[in-house]
Amino acid sequence: MKHISRNVTRIKKLSPVALAxxxxxxxxxxxxxxxxxxxxxxxxxxxxxxxxxxxxxxGPIYPSSAAKRGREGWVQMSFIxxxxxxxxxxxxxxxxxxxxxERAALRAIKKWKYTPAEKDGEAIQQxxxxxxxxxxxxxxxxxxxxxxxxxSAAKLVENKEADKLGLELANAEWAGESNLxxxxxxxxxxxxxxxxxxxxxxxxxxxxxxxxxxxxxxxxSRLPEATTxxxxxxxxxxxxxxxxxxxxxxxxxxLKHFKSEQAIKTKEAxxxxxxxxEQHIASDNxxxxxxxxxxxxxxxxxxxxxxxxxxDINGDLDKLDVRCDNKRNxxxxxxxxxxxxxxxxxxxxxLIDGNKGASFKLVELNS
Numbered sequence: 001m002k003h004i005s006r007n008v009t010r011i012k013k014l015s016p017v018a019l020a021x022x023x024x025x026x027x028x029x030x031x032x033x034x035x036x037x038x039x040x041x042x043x044x045x046x047x048x049x050x051x052x053x054x055x056x057x058x059g060p061i062y063p064s065s066a067a068k069r070g071r072e073g074w075v076q077m078s079f080i081x082x083x084x085x086x087x088x089x090x091x092x093x094x095x096x097x098x099x100x101x102e103r104a105a106l107r108a109i110k111k112w113k114y115t116p117a118e119k120d121g122e123a124i125q126q127x128x129x130x131x132x133x134x135x136x137x138x139x140x141x142x143x144x145x146x147x148x149x150x151x152s153a154a155k156l157v158e159n160k161e162a163d164k165l166g167l168e169l170a171n172a173e174w175a176g177e178s179n180l181x182x183x184x185x186x187x188x189x190x191x192x193x194x195x196x197x198x199x200x201x202x203x204x205x206x207x208x209x210x211x212x213x214x215x216x217x218x219x220x221s222r223l224p225e226a227t228t229x230x231x232x233x234x235x236x237x238x239x240x241x242x243x244x245x246x247x248x249x250x251x252x253x254x255l256k257h258f259k260s261e262q263a264i265k266t267k268e269a270x271x272x273x274x275x276x277x278e279q280h281i282a283s284d285n286x287x288x289x290x291x292x293x294x295x296x297x298x299x300x301x302x303x304x305x306x307x308x309x310x311x312d313i314n315g316d317l318d319k320l321d322v323r324c325d326n327k328r329n330x331x332x333x334x335x336x337x338x339x340x341x342x343x344x345x346x347x348x349x350x351l352i353d354g355n356k357g358a359s360f361k362l363v364e365l366n367s
Contacts, residue, residue: 023292287364315358
């Protein structure tokens with residue numbers, strides 16, 4: 001398949017399309033892209049790679065330091081199954097709890113073995129495989145110390161005392177000894193704090209840690225259903241506002257797994273906005289994600305379209321990894337290169353590695 005790279009002019013004058021519901025949402029209208037033929041550049045392909053059955057999947061060893069303290073947590077990972085059935089490039093997408101859980105998860109998954117996926121009788125790589133490791137010692141209760149902390153923090157949330165709440169969260173001495181239930185409620189309180197101060201980026205970060213999106217009707221949350229539905233409502237709005245349109249539609253569709261009146265009403269209220277998102281994706285309007293690597297690591301984005309450019313790079317970006325349902329490409333990154341992904345590759349995720357402080361824009365085009 002031919003991979004096209006074009007030099008795209010800087011994007012200006014992006015007028016917002018209003019989507020108002022509880023919080024403000026917006027999408028950006030398109031501006032015309034003029035591409036001088038003399039400026040066409042080619043993205044340098046570093047690596048090009050095209051369902052697998054597990055043979056050996058031994059779970060992670062529970063870190064002894066965490067077990068002694070009663071700590072719990074989880075780790076979400078993305079990885080590739082190679083043509084010989086081994087695991088390639090496992091990447092931590094998100095986690096909660098002790099950092100030792102990330103190391104344990106990476107050590108374990110690197111040893112996993114599969115019967116490789118095949119195409120026309122030949123082994124192929126299986127790309128964009130995802131899973132979550134839960135590290136739990138079945139401690140589902142909360143300590144007296146945490147309950148006292150929560151009641152105090154919840155009162156501050158109710159009274160909208162953001163400054164006091166921020167201090168209380170920052171000084172939570174119990175946080176290092178928490179189990180999964182306490183971790184969940186702690187991140188919920190963090191999301192409430194960032195909502196109060198109007199920081200949507202961090203609000204969404206903590207909503208993700210407190211509320212996993214259900215994939216089936218038997219979804220089991222550590223939060224009450226009413227709180228989970230409310231969180232999904234907030235996640236949809238922020239995802240749409242940040243132009244994470246693929247994520248927003250997934251959040252919207254996950255509401256179908258709840259049968260309560262609240263869930264039905266929430267889905268009915270969001271349905272017109274989900275339709276507008278689908279219309280926007282199908283239009284010629286731009287989809288823009290702003291990225292800022294506050295720490296060294298991997299930034300990820302679920303594509304809504306099959307064409308994108310990287311613009312306004314500040315700092316060092318190491319590589320761009322496109323992981324689709326059944327194909328994968330790894331590129332070096334040059335500003336204003338355009339990537340065109342065949343639709344036959346299926347849904348795709350972009351992972352970008354960079355140094356702390358690096359920032360850029362990922363702009364999806366409707367080619």
